Amino acid sequence: MPDASRLVILDRDGVINQDSDDYIKSLAEWIPYPTSIEAIARLSGAGWTIAIATNQSGIARGYYDEATLASMHAELERQVGEAGGKIDLIAYCPHGPDDGCTCRKPLPGLLVQIRDALELDSLEGSWMVGDSLRDLQAGEPMGCRPVLVRTGKGRRTEAKGVGLEGALIFDDLAAFADWLLSQS
Template identity: 90%
Template sequence: MPDASRLVILDRDGVINHDSDDYIKSLAEWIPYPSSIEAIARLSRAGWTVAIATNQSGIARGYYDEVTLAAMHTELERQVGEAGGKIAHIAYCPHGPDDGCACRKPLPGLLIQIRDALELNSLEGSWMVGDSLRDLQAGEPMGCRPVLVRTGKGRRTEAKGTGLDGAILFDDLAAFVDRLLSHEL
């Protein structure tokens, strides 16, 4: 069983891959940051567990379907695997903002799914890495340590400055992993 203090939960769009205000609607549009794939692999090789919590309202909006999303996640897992890493679990919310679900971030539903899938008692002390305030807010009630990356929507989130108390800021996922693996966090 994984140890929550050695768990890193990542948002997907804007943290692992380029984001788009028009949504990532196809495998061709899913373009990872090369440094993020290697960063995930480095975490895995160092004994960390990596999971993903991602809102995918484009499904509810009819922009793409769950088969297309699965193809993106299969490719993500393939690339991470080729680099020597592993993703323990991917939780996603297919709902729109007005659907009234319990899983859409900033609610903690996706993190609860991760906790249960990994058979953990809690997520206390794990890391939640995102590029938006709602990513960090989802981790807060679960006891996650917040990290904001400046990729994706991160610079806009940082510029707003609201709600980032306690968050550690990094230029990208690779910079966070560098610090984490050097035991400076």
């Protein structure tokens, strides 16, 4: 069973891959940051459990379907695998902002799914890495340690400066991975 203190939960768009205000609607539009693939592989190779928690309201909005999302995630897993790592779990919310679900970040439902799927008692002490305040807010009630990356919407989030108390801030996922690996 994984140890929550050795779990890194990542947002997807803006942390692992380039984000777009027009949504990432196809495999062709899913463009990973090369350093993020390598960072995930390094963390995984060092014994960290890697999970992804991603809002994908483009499904509810009709911009793409779950098969398209699955193809993006298969490619992500392929690239991380090729780099020598693995992703243990991908949890996503397919709902729109007005659907009344419990999984759409900033609600913690995706993290509850991750906790339960990994058979953890809690997520206390795990890391929640995102580029927006809603990512960090989702981890708060679960006891996750917040990390903001400046990629994606991260610089805008940092400039607002609201709700970032206690968050560690890094230029990108690779810089966070460097720091985290240097801690152990």
